[in-house]
């Protein structure tokens with residue numbers, strides 16, 4: 001099953017990878033292992049994954065997770081998400097938040113990160129967002145600078161609640 005209302009059609013990449021919206025079957029294709037390369041992400045039970053998938057799917061096109069599936073291995077090689085925030089300011093403007101972009105260590109340097117970021121930004125544009133923002137480490141500034149993101153303001157550290 002695919003995310004309902006998934007606004008971006010699966011894209012035959014013309015090569016070894018297909019970029020498409022997250023599907024329920026992706027839990028068994030290494031989704032959690034991929035996310036673990038970004039941040040601690042212990043394996044999820046099928047129930048937990050399905051429940052979160054349904055919550056996000058209920059947001060429709062305001063939340064899109066894209067993955068890149070490798071044809072040869074039928075495993076995920078990359079993932080990234082964009083969340084559309086609905087504001088009151090700017091005449092009820094929309095802001096895209098780029099989140100959890102990760103390419104499997106073995107697949108880096110092949111342009112997957114670029115393709116994901118471009119697709120996610122285009123999705124935000126298509127939803128009518130007036131800007132896209134993200135948080136990243138200093139080491140990633142050069143990567144995002146390629147897509148015209150600029151360092152701006154200060155990110156405050158997490159206020160840990162648990």
Ligand SMILES: CC(=O)SCCNC(=O)CCNC(=O)[C@H](O)C(C)(C)COP(=O)(O)OP(=O)(O)OC[C@H]1O[C@@H](n2cnc3c(N)ncnc32)[C@H](O)[C@@H]1OP(=O)(O)O
Nearest residue numbers: 099100101102103108109110111112113114134136142143
């Ligand atoms: C908002 C967030 O999610 S921030 C979290 C970002 N993700 C991570 O930190 C997870 C670990 N890192 C990764 O998963 C990957 O290294 C990524 C996503 C940053 C890059 O993915 P890749 O598939 O390797 O990038 P890709 O091959 O598309 O590279 C595109 C261009 O960016 C450049 N690039 C890649 N990483 C970096 C970097 N850290 N700094 C500067 N430039 C970079 C490449 O050289 C390439 O340049 P070119 O077009 O001139 O040849």
